Amino acid sequence: MKVYLIPGLGADRRMYQHQLNIFPTAEVIEYFLPEKDETLTSYAQKMGEKIDTSQPYILIGTSLGGIISMELSRILSPHKIILIASIKNRSEMPLLFRSMKYLKLHRVLSGNTIKKFNKLMIKRLDSRNDSEAAQIIRQMTEDVPGEFIEWAMDAVVKWNPPVEYRSDIIHLHGTNDRLFPFSKIKNAVAVENGSHIMNMTLGSEINRLLLQAVNSH
Numbered sequence: 001m002k003v004y005l006i007p008g009l010g011a012d013r014r015m016y017q018h019q020l021n022i023f024p025t026a027e028v029i030e031y032f033l034p035e036k037d038e039t040l041t042s043y044a045q046k047m048g049e050k051i052d053t054s055q056p057y058i059l060i061g062t063s064l065g066g067i068i069s070m071e072l073s074r075i076l077s078p079h080k081i082i083l084i085a086s087i088k089n090r091s092e093m094p095l096l097f098r099s100m101k102y103l104k105l106h107r108v109l110s111g112n113t114i115k116k117f118n119k120l121m122i123k124r125l126d127s128r129n130d131s132e133a134a135q136i137i138r139q140m141t142e143d144v145p146g147e148f149i150e151w152a153m154d155a156v157v158k159w160n161p162p163v164e165y166r167s168d169i170i171h172l173h174g175t176n177d178r179l180f181p182f183s184k185i186k187n188a189v190a191v192e193n194g195s196h197i198m199n200m201t202l203g204s205e206i207n208r209l210l211l212q213a214v215n216s217h
Helices: 040-048 064-072 095-103 111-127 131-143 146-158 203-215
Strands: 002-006 057-062 080-084 170-174 189-191
Touching: 002 064, 040 064, 040 146, 057 064, 064 080, 064 146, 080 203, 170 203, 189 203
Parallel strands: 002 057, 057 080, 080 170, 170 189
Antiparallel strands: none
16 A cells, blocks of 8 residues: 655655655655745645545655645545644644744744754754764755745644544654643554654654554554
């Protein structure tokens, strides 16, 4: 069965190096620059045009990619949807993110400023001996356009989907996820000590859970 991987914000196929070992024929749907004032729904529809719907397929989305997958579930019929370190609806979003819709605090931050914050996170990874993941994130951060980060932040903050799409979503979430705290996530498979980038730092464990999810009935 065809597998499509949708990366997180500011990421590309490099973040899935471990997952491509178990899904070597998987297709990574890469991001592109949105139109001015484009909604997340409209953007997801364009990403969906890259999916071959003539055969059964599985969507695996990480972080922003999981949110895109949830949007796609409204217009497409994937055999399965698997989220990694993401959210299924607005109620799982941290209060700060929900507040930003009205306070517009994120508008103060430029894409390049957010990239600098990413670099601080990379230093923390290096200090924890996750140097391989740190190097990949460093490269991806340098390559992503600042204007895409600004658009994506605004689109996510405004995201307000229906609470339920379908009841069979498989959600893998780390207990140490600081961007989307585990305490707010419902009906997820807990990954002990998993961070927001656990598919990179806990590759073997995430791959085990992904195979289990893909092969389940």
